[in-house]
Each structure stands twice: as C-alpha cells, then as structure tokens.
Amino acid sequence: MPYRAEYIWIDGSEPTQLLRSKTKVVPDGQELPIWGFDGSSTNQAPGNESDCVLRPVKSIPDPIRGGNNVLVLCEVLDTDMTPHPSNTRAELIEVADRYASHEPWFGIEQEYTFFKDGRPLGWPQGGFPAPQGGYYCGIGDDEVFGRDVVEAHTTACIESGLEISGTNAEVMMGQWEFQIGPLGPLEVSDQIWLARWLLYRIGEDHGISATLNPKPIKGDWNGAGAHTNFSTKEMRQSYDPIIAAAEALGKNHDEHIENYGAGIDQRLTGLHETAPWTEFNYGVSDRGASVRIPWQVKVEGKGYLEDRRPNANMDPYVVTRLITETVCKDAEG
Numbered sequence: 001m002p003y004r005a006e007y008i009w010i011d012g013s014e015p016t017q018l019l020r021s022k023t024k025v026v027p028d029g030q031e032l033p034i035w036g037f038d039g040s041s042t043n044q045a046p047g048n049e050s051d052c053v054l055r056p057v058k059s060i061p062d063p064i065r066g067g068n069n070v071l072v073l074c075e076v077l078d079t080d081m082t083p084h085p086s087n088t089r090a091e092l093i094e095v096a097d098r099y100a101s102h103e104p105w106f107g108i109e110q111e112y113t114f115f116k117d118g119r120p121l122g123w124p125q126g127g128f129p130a131p132q133g134g135y136y137c138g139i140g141d142d143e144v145f146g147r148d149v150v151e152a153h154t155t156a157c158i159e160s161g162l163e164i165s166g167t168n169a170e171v172m173m174g175q176w177e178f179q180i181g182p183l184g185p186l187e188v189s190d191q192i193w194l195a196r197w198l199l200y201r202i203g204e205d206h207g208i209s210a211t212l213n214p215k216p217i218k219g220d221w222n223g224a225g226a227h228t229n230f231s232t233k234e235m236r237q238s239y240d241p242i243i244a245a246a247e248a249l250g251k252n253h254d255e256h257i258e259n260y261g262a263g264i265d266q267r268l269t270g271l272h273e274t275a276p277w278t279e280f281n282y283g284v285s286d287r288g289a290s291v292r293i294p295w296q297v298k299v300e301g302k303g304y305l306e307d308r309r310p311n312a313n314m315d316p317y318v319v320t321r322l323i324t325e326t327v328c329k330d331a332e333g
Contacts, residue, residue, distance in 0.1 A: 015262035107181030120174035223267030231304035248330035261311025
C-alpha cells in the first residue's frame with residue numbers, strides 16, 4: 001500500500017529562514033526519491049530558472065498521520081546537485097567531520113511563544129496580564145496557557161523517535177520551551193528543525209501559532225532564546241577545558257553574535273536574564289552571563305557549559321557549527 005512522505009525543507013527567507021513542506025505519495029517498498037520544488041516561491045531561485053532539488057537526509061515516523069507514513073527532512077540542492085546557498089547543513093557536515101575526534105555534544109533549549117488572535121496566548125484583549133513571576137514552570141489555569149499543545153507536541157516527538165528531553169512553561173505568559181539532546185551537532189540540528197515542524201503542525205490543529213520571535217513583546221517581558229549546552233569529551237573529563245572553551249567563545253564573540261539569530265540586539269539587553277549583546281562574560285551559575293557554567297559542573301570538576309546568547313530563531317546548523325569550530329580549533333591550538 002502506498003504511504004505518504006512529508007518532504008520538509010528550510011527555505012531562503014531572510015533574515016530568518018522558514019520551514020516548508022509538501023506531501024509525496026510513495027509506492028510501497030520504494031526508497032524515498034529526490035524531488036523538486038519551485039524555488040522562486042521560497043526565495044531560493046529566480047522565476048526564469050526556478051527548479052530546486054530536495055534530497056532526503058533523515059526520515060522519521062509521522063506521528064500525526066500514523067501508519068507507515070513518514071516525515072522526511074531534506075537538504076536543498078541546485079540542479080547540478082551541489083548544495084544551495086541557503087543549505088547551511090552542508091557546511092556543518094564539513095566542520096563536524098573535521099572535529100569528530102573531540103566528540104562534541106549539544107543539548108538545545110528551544111523557547112517559543114504561542115500566539116492566538118494576534119496576541120500571546122492567554123493575554124487579555126487590548127491589555128496586559130499580571131507581571132512576570134508566576135508563569136515560569138507554573139501550574140493552574142490562571143498561570144499556564146497552551147499545555148494541551150505542549151503535551152501533544154511532546155507525545156509526537158517521542159513517537160517519532162526524536163530525542164526530546166524535557167519541556168517547561170517559560171517566564172512570559174504564553175511562552176514555553178522544549179529541549180533536544182544531548183546529541184552530536186548534525187543530529188541535534190536535524191532534530192530541532194523536525195521538532196519545530198511538528199510544533200507548527202500540531203498548532204494548526206489547535207488554532208494556535210508558535211513563533212520564534214526573540215522579543216515577541218517589547219518592554220519588561222522576557223525574550224525567547226535557544227540556550228545551547230555544549231561539551232567535548234575533554235570537557236566531560238575535566239574542568240580546565242571548560243574554562244578554555246568559555247574563553248575561546250569570548251575571543252570569537254562578534255562572529256557568533258552576528259550569526260545567532262536576527263534581532264539579537266532586542267533580546268540581549270542586559271535585562272531579563274541576558275548579558276548585553278555588545279559584551280561577553282562567563283560565570284558559574286550566572287544566568288546574566290553570556291556563557292553559564294552550571295554549579296554542579298564546578299563542583300564535579302567536569303561537564304559542559306551553556307551558551308545563553310543564541311536567539312529562539314537561530315539556525316541550529318549555524319550555531320552548532322560555530323561553537324564546534326571555535327572551541328575545538330582553539331583546543332587544537
């Protein structure tokens with residue numbers, strides 16, 4: 001019996017790329033073929049030469065359709081079968097292979113904000129809710145909104161085989177987070193994109209949209225980030241490499257900030273648990289630092305660090321590439 005394969009790819013929208021997908025009905029027993037799409041409608045090609053190629057790179061069970069249907073993450077290629085300029089995955093593969101001996105691991109905390117009828121979910125029409133305080137990891141109908149979507153999304157991630165490791169309500173009303181990892185740089189990035197797709201798709205069934213806007217509401221409200229936890233095998237064995245990694249990230253701060261998501265200056269203000277985007281610092285148990293070293297890491301003398309700078313709308317292929325290259329290249333001298 002034929003099955004449905006949802007081909008998912010990342011478009012060429014600027015300054016933040018978006019997800020696209022379409023369905024292919026595949027004969028039973030047939031391998032997933034390459035496919036194509038109109039790149040002139042996704043900011044990836046001109047109208048007079050609009051064909052782009054979809055190459056399947058990862059397939060997982062489709063938890064929405066069920067059965068033998070699948071979700072298929074694809075790379076975008078030009079018709080000469082070389083990576084399209086919007087294909088940031090290809091560049092990550094080169095860096096991940098180069099530094100594979102360091103065994104880099106990532107755990108990414110993806111924050112997002114639910115919206116309905118043009119305002120964050122749960123917010124009163126034409127006004128503001130109570131100030132932040134009770135919403136973070138809150139409980140109760142007056143504190144938490146969108147839990148049904150979160151539960152459905154978590155179940156879908158588990159059923160599809162994604163390495164989701166937790167969820168929680170965030171500081172601003174209507175804001176949530178899920179975590180993926182720990183995994184290698186390529187795998188964690190693939191899974192973040194697939195988990196995002198599932199979040200958007202499940203939101204459709206509930207009449208709710210999820211946004212990765214890093215500062216969805218101006219003023220005294222938390223932004224949305226993608227705190228990125230990172231370690232190498234050396235960091236997992238002793239403490240000095242963790243300090244060296246933090247200092248290496250500081251040396252390359254400007255390049256990271258430029259590539260950690262559009263609108264980063266709106267979120268990294270020095271308020272709301274952030275360090276100013278123009279500065280770099282690190283500290284133990286410091287959520288106001290650019291890079292935080294968890295307290296238990298200091299006590300145990302080994303572990304990982306948390307780069308708190310990436311925006312919610314970051315490209316995980318870019319962020320994991322930069323962190324891997326910056327830290328591992330510095331470690332090799």
